[in-house]
Amino acid sequence: MAIGGTMTDYESLLDRAREMIPKDISERSRWTMPEPDVLIEGSQTILRNFSDIVDAMDRDANHVYQYLLNELGTSGTREQIRIMFKGRVPPKRIKEKIVSYVKSYVICNQCRSPDTSFIKEARTTLLKCQACGATRPVRL
Ligand SMILES: [Zn+2]
Missing domain, CATH: 3.30.70.3150 (Alpha-Beta Plaits)
Incomplete structure (x- = not known):
């Protein structure tokens, strides 16, 4: 990586990441x-x-x-x-x-994705989001 160009590279990487988010959400919201x-x-x-x-x-x-x-x-x-x-x-x-x-x-509370599953952790069950990685406890 060229010295001096580091910041710009990082910025453009962030921009690309940001661009990807709305696309992802709009795809998820088509879930009915x-x-x-x-x-x-x-x-x-x-x-x-x-x-x-x-x-x-x-x-x-x-x-x-x-x-x-x-x-x-x-x-x-x-x-x-x-x-x-x-x-x-x-x-x-x-x-x-x-x-x-x-x-x-x-539905994930964080990103509204329906792409979630239950995982067991000790004696609690968590709803884990495959899209953003968020977890929250659920009562089964
Ligand atoms: Zn999520």
Whole structure:
């Protein structure tokens, strides 16, 4: 590295790094969840595309299922790709709970990336972001 040129090289390196950030974020923000496909049938409510939603989140289906039951305060049965909730649950409420699950267990607080996974550290579980490396504790 030439003496005198060091600072400029470093500056241009930083500029390049900065340029890369917005591009990365705009790519991430294209990530979307499938709209919940909800059908109310008699006295039960069917979330027909549960497995699509879980696939998009890349989370454990049973964890998502238990979360929804708790949050909606109902019981249900999980079949291969769908959930049948007991009672008539407004589709809007189901969507709200899915969004709150994503906020709690999928999205990185720092950079909003959905590219995260759970890691176990001692007795706590952390949500680790693959994009920026941030971690935060989650309660499973
Ligand atoms: Zn992040």
